[in-house]
Amino acid sequence: MAGDCTDQPQFVYVAAAGGSRAGINIAGGDAMLDLRAMPAVMAMRANMTVQELAEELFPYLTMVEGLKLCAQTFIKDVTQLSCCAG
Numbered sequence: 001m002a003g004d005c006t007d008q009p010q011f012v013y014v015a016a017a018g019g020s021r022a023g024i025n026i027a028g029g030d031a032m033l034d035l036r037a038m039p040a041v042m043a044m045r046a047n048m049t050v051q052e053l054a055e056e057l058f059p060y061l062t063m064v065e066g067l068k069l070c071a072q073t074f075i076k077d078v079t080q081l082s083c084c085a086g
Contacts, residue, residue: 009038043067050074 008014014035021031043053053071 008033009035011038014038 006018008018014033018033021033024031046052048056050071054068054075056068
């Protein structure tokens with residue numbers, strides 16, 4: 001819960017990464033938390049259109065796959081979408 005008191009992004013994976021580094025540092029180590037590779041809220045930050053979002057490549061079976069399928073419903077026949085949309 002200490003992560004709730006920081007200015008870091010509120011994601012489980014950030015908390016886990018921060019916690020592991022805190023443990024290393026408490027034990028005398030020198031671990032840093034590098035968030036440069038952390039995903040950002042990819043469509044909003046880039047001002048993506050529905051068309052661009054629907055055409056984006058995403059890792060399979062993740063939440064973003066659901067976003068892609070949702071965006072595709074605006075431009076494609078729903079019956080032609082991925083079998084996982086079903």
